[in-house]
Amino acid sequence: MLYAAVEAGGTKINCAVGSGPGDIRARTRIATRAPAETLAEVAAFFDAATAEHGPVAALGIASFGPLDLDRTSPTWGHVAATTKPGWAWVDVAGPLGSRLGCPVAFDTDVNGAALGEHRWGAGQGVSNLVYFTVGTGIGGGLVIDGRPVHGLSHPEMGHVRLRRHPDDDYRGFCSFHGDCAEGLASGPAVKDRLGAPLNELAGDHPFRDVLADYLGQLCAHAVLMLSPQRIVLGGGVMNAGGLHRPAAERMRHWLAGFIPDERLGRDDFVVPPKLGDDAGIAGAFALAIDAA
Amino acid sequence: MLYAAVEAGGTKINCAVGSGPGDIRARTRIATRAPAETLAEVAAFFDAATAEHGPVAALGIASFGPLDLDRTSPTWGHVAATTKPGWAWVDVAGPLGSRLGCPVAFDTDVNGAALGEHRWGAGQGVSNLVYFTVGTGIGGGLVIDGRPVHGLSHPEMGHVRLRRHPDDDYRGFCSFHGDCAEGLASGPAVKDRLGAPLNELAGDHPFRDVLADYLGQLCAHAVLMLSPQRIVLGGGVMNAGGLHRPAAERMRHWLAGFIPDERLGRDDFVVPPKLGDDAGIAGAFALAIDAA
Numbered sequence: 001m002l003y004a005a006v007e008a009g010g011t012k013i014n015c016a017v018g019s020g021p022g023d024i025r026a027r028t029r030i031a032t033r034a035p036a037e038t039l040a041e042v043a044a045f046f047d048a049a050t051a052e053h054g055p056v057a058a059l060g061i062a063s064f065g066p067l068d069l070d071r072t073s074p075t076w077g078h079v080a081a082t083t084k085p086g087w088a089w090v091d092v093a094g095p096l097g098s099r100l101g102c103p104v105a106f107d108t109d110v111n112g113a114a115l116g117e118h119r120w121g122a123g124q125g126v127s128n129l130v131y132f133t134v135g136t137g138i139g140g141g142l143v144i145d146g147r148p149v150h151g152l153s154h155p156e157m158g159h160v161r162l163r164r165h166p167d168d169d170y171r172g173f174c175s176f177h178g179d180c181a182e183g184l185a186s187g188p189a190v191k192d193r194l195g196a197p198l199n200e201l202a203g204d205h206p207f208r209d210v211l212a213d214y215l216g217q218l219c220a221h222a223v224l225m226l227s228p229q230r231i232v233l234g235g236g237v238m239n240a241g242g243l244h245r246p247a248a249e250r251m252r253h254w255l256a257g258f259i260p261d262e263r264l265g266r267d268d269f270v271v272p273p274k275l276g277d278d279a280g281i282a283g284a285f286a287l288a289i290d291a292a
Numbered sequence: 293m294l295y296a297a298v299e300a301g302g303t304k305i306n307c308a309v310g311s312g313p314g315d316i317r318a319r320t321r322i323a324t325r326a327p328a329e330t331l332a333e334v335a336a337f338f339d340a341a342t343a344e345h346g347p348v349a350a351l352g353i354a355s356f357g358p359l360d361l362d363r364t365s366p367t368w369g370h371v372a373a374t375t376k377p378g379w380a381w382v383d384v385a386g387p388l389g390s391r392l393g394c395p396v397a398f399d400t401d402v403n404g405a406a407l408g409e410h411r412w413g414a415g416q417g418v419s420n421l422v423y424f425t426v427g428t429g430i431g432g433g434l435v436i437d438g439r440p441v442h443g444l445s446h447p448e449m450g451h452v453r454l455r456r457h458p459d460d461d462y463r464g465f466c467s468f469h470g471d472c473a474e475g476l477a478s479g480p481a482v483k484d485r486l487g488a489p490l491n492e493l494a495g496d497h498p499f500r501d502v503l504a505d506y507l508g509q510l511c512a513h514a515v516l517m518l519s520p521q522r523i524v525l526g527g528g529v530m531n532a533g534g535l536h537r538p539a540a541e542r543m544r545h546w547l548a549g550f551i552p553d554e555r556l557g558r559d560d561f562v563v564p565p566k567l568g569d570d571a572g573i574a575g576a577f578a579l580a581i582d583a584a
Contacts, residue, residue, distance in 0.1 A: 150519065155519050157516055225449050227446050228444060256468045256469050
């Protein structure tokens with residue numbers, strides 16, 4: 001059984017056809033430009049791939065957001081009110097599903113990454129998982145009982161407020177909230193403050209303690225609000241290295257012994273992703289497999 | 293089909309037998325004392341009730357916590373490391389289930405209340421719901437796809453950190469965190485600050501704005517972390533009245549337009565409970581029905 005998978009990001013769209021992330025028969029990477037030409041190129045890839053490899057049973061799309069995930073809404077499958085020029089209220093799922101003639105599952109990029117890590121990566125063996133990506137923004141994906149969570153819309157964990165670190169007076173750059181988590185701790189916030197990305201700073205730069213504190217607060221919020229069995233911290237900022245353990249220590253500082261479970265103190269609670277850059281496309285495959 | 297329901301609180305334990313919360317054949321209220329004598333009285337009630345009305349198909353217990361909800365754990369069904377004298381690591385589910393000879397569902401009081409409101413009260417018609425109780429403490433119950441959520445343990449939403457209101461310098465009373473949400477906004481925190489419970493203060497007392505802000509932040513956290521379709525705010529502090537709308541306004545202030553869904557602005561998003569004091573026992577019935 002073959003599936004189609006789309007990981008739609010703000011700068012590139014990864015497309016694949018295969019029986020799963022470990023058996024990809026065709027794949028491509030398309031630059032994200034204006035919606036019409038971009039989606040036409042995606043469709044053309046799937047036309048060629050299905051002509052060569054045969055039809056697919058379902059399509060999974062893990063997309064940048066915000067998205068309309070309400071199956072009863074007339075704009076289900078659309079990108080919602082994004083600030084990305086031209087993409088607000090663009091129907092992504094509809095035209096691709098029609099072209100492929102198959103069921104479509106549509107979810108956020110971070111829910112997709114959470115699902116991919118849950119099924120094939122760092123989230124194997126648990127039923128409830130939070131995946132944070134800390135990169136150009138901060139996003140949180142949530143898998144409960146093996147399924148991504150939707151509700152009113154979808155979680156937007158990166159925009160939660162944190163307490164200020166006493167050594168940090170950066171105003172924050174989020175256009176909605178100023179100093180929410182994304183405004184304080186994402187890649188652009190780090191670079192705006194320090195003039196360089198984290199991986200160009202010395203390993204003992206004092207800002208690392210500030211950043212670890214913010215990441216620890218974010219993890220503490222997740223533990224208290226969601227009680228996940230594991231937290232995966234991925235994204236470009238985390239790739240700079242050495243932050244998982246300090247973030248976990250700050251998480252425990254903020255929880256202050258209230259959650260005494262010894263698992264919080266083990267190195268398998270706050271972990272890096274295992275799938276790396278493939279988490280998104282793996283998640284899109286998982287969405288497709290579950291939709292078939 | 294009959295079910296047994298137990299709502300175990302720190303001061304009283306409500307027990308009932310019936311086909312559901314609308315058809316209760318026998319009920320009693322037992323003072324929460326030392327575990328052995330209290331649980332013996334609970335068991336004696338069920339012995340008498342089942343002798344009179346017949347056997348039950350399942351038992352649902354919604355209990356004060358913290359609890360061990362891990363079905364694979366040797367201490368599943370026990371109260372965990374509570375500060376309530378004598379109750380730490382007491383097995384509640386085991387002896388009652390053996391006595392009744394039926395399947396047992398065991399969950400937190402707030403998950404039970406969330407489930408009860410979801411099935412028969414203010415949460416009808418949505419699939420994802422958060423229930424906050426704001427009383428002697430603050431707790432949050434979470435229902436997703438109609439089921440209460442467990443993970444590492446269970447959510448402890450009342451202990452999340454909020455940003456300080458500029459007019460509030462109260463130190464907070466939580467023995468773990470000082471000024472977490474419970475430490476700042478629960479009933480004892482209000483009384484410790486003002487010398488009187490909220491319902492004894494004038495309706496325009498300026499502290500109401502501070503409290504509404506904290507409740508609004510708590511709701512904003514829930515929206516961003518969980519994306520619920522409805523938030524039910526119950527408990528003794530909320531019963532003082534007039535706080536739901538100001539809390540919803542402060543929630544929207546903190547979200548700052550980021551979640552543009554018009555539902556956030558409607559009066560059916562942040563709502564009072566419909567079951568009142570019966571939410572807990574209703575939730576225990578729901579747990580039993582689902583376990584049967």
